[in-house]
Amino acid sequence: MAKGTADHRKAGSATAEAAANIAFIKYWGAVDLEAAIPANPSISMTLSSCVSRCSCRPLVGVSEDEILFRDESGSLNPAVAAFAGRVRGHLDRLRARMGYEGYFRIATENSFPAGAGMASSASGFCALALAVSASVEGGAPDPEELSIRARISGSGSATRSAMGGYVVWPSEPSGEGPAKIRFPASHWDLRDLVAVVQTEEKKVSSLDGHKLAPTSPHYRRRLEVLPERMERVVRALSERDFATFADVLEEEAIDLHLIAMSSRPAVFYWKPATLAVLEQVRRMRSDGLEAASTMDAGANVHVLCTPESEPAVAERLAKIPGVGRVIADRVGSGPRLLDSEVN
Ligand code: PMV
Numbered sequence: 001m002a003k004g005t006a007d008h009r010k011a012g013s014a015t016a017e018a019a020a021n022i023a024f025i026k027y028w029g030a031v032d033l034e035a036a037i038p039a040n041p042s043i044s045m046t047l048s049s050c051v052s053r054c055s056c057r058p059l060v061g062v063s064e065d066e067i068l069f070r071d072e073s074g075s076l077n078p079a080v081a082a083f084a085g086r087v088r089g090h091l092d093r094l095r096a097r098m099g100y101e102g103y104f105r106i107a108t109e110n111s112f113p114a115g116a117g118m119a120s121s122a123s124g125f126c127a128l129a130l131a132v133s134a135s136v137e138g139g140a141p142d143p144e145e146l147s148i149r150a151r152i153s154g155s156g157s158a159t160r161s162a163m164g165g166y167v168v169w170p171s172e173p174s175g176e177g178p179a180k181i182r183f184p185a186s187h188w189d190l191r192d193l194v195a196v197v198q199t200e201e202k203k204v205s206s207l208d209g210h211k212l213a214p215t216s217p218h219y220r221r222r223l224e225v226l227p228e229r230m231e232r233v234v235r236a237l238s239e240r241d242f243a244t245f246a247d248v249l250e251e252e253a254i255d256l257h258l259i260a261m262s263s264r265p266a267v268f269y270w271k272p273a274t275l276a277v278l279e280q281v282r283r284m285r286s287d288g289l290e291a292a293s294t295m296d297a298g299a300n301v302h303v304l305c306t307p308e309s310e311p312a313v314a315e316r317l318a319k320i321p322g323v324g325r326v327i328a329d330r331v332g333s334g335p336r337l338l339d340s341e342v343n
Pocket residue numbers: 022023025026027028042119121122154155156157158206207295296297
């Protein structure tokens with residue numbers, strides 16, 4: 001539908017589900033933070049079980065959106081101000097892009113702990129973009145348009161959750177374009193075991209982390225080495241070469257945290273158990289298991305592994321002191337519309 005032609009009388013309710021993603025090469029630092037135009041390309045794997053669900057219902061006779069979030073007690077309550085503010089900003093940009101003027105009731109829930117470096121913003125804003133699009137336009141936009149609609153939330157990683165499999169973003173140098181599937185989910189059945197060492201909200205949001213990144217004396221060097229690192233990841237994925245994949249995955253994760261820890265002021269996301277997991281995963285590899293660690297902006301460790309190694313890796317992760325639980329996930333096929341409402 002062309003911009004500016006959405007007819008509010010035709011809008012209906014819609015519910016969408018989108019999964020989080022785990023970046024192999026991370027988005028860290030922006031050219032334009034508000035528009036989520038990244039300073040470097042990133043690549044991630046879209047997950048399957050760590051999902052957000054979002055329902056969008058058009059409201060009549062009101063002058064603001066109603067934003068609800070399912071809290072830890074299980075009930076659907078008005079969202080806290082900071083989250084509601086980000087959702088309203090995203091809704092305003094979606095309305096402008098679709099030429100729609102009405103307000104919505106938005107209800108969101110996550111299948112995993114929010115705010116702990118597990119990309120709840122990626123799945124949440126992507127599910128929101130899809131639910132609102134389907135509510136206004138009667139169906140899902142094409143994945144590239146959905147990717148842009150997810151990006152205008154301000155969460156760059158949401159751009160990649162619009163597609164399944166192994167996803168690069170941006171797919172063109174300008175940084176404004178959509179994400180793109182580099183390999184479909186069927187290319188390599190990788191598993192992601194998330195060793196949860198922290199479930200409370202992290203103290204420094206990724207938005208603040210992006211802002212601080214250029215203050216690290218190592219940031220410029222990071223941008224210089226990333227093209228070669230990206231090439232190595234893509235080659236390892238293409239050849240399903242786990243040993244190379246493990247090397248480059250860990251190199252990149254440590255680099256992201258090195259930038260964070262050397263920013264001014266410094267940002268420390270790790271907990272003691274984070275280091276314990278990193279050490280144990282290296283030991284697993286020397287014992288012949290295919291396992292490799294990465295972290296986003298948080299303390300939890302995503303341990304990528306092959307299906308053959310998964311049972312032994314899960315068992316060993318669960319025994320590490322400080323690991324509260326291990327969430328088992330795998331590569332997924334992208335967002336979808338659902339029949340049942342979040343209520
Ligand atoms: O999408 P944002 O603004 O929440 O930033 C994502 C930052 C990382 O998760 C650390 C990296 C990434 O590419 O997902």
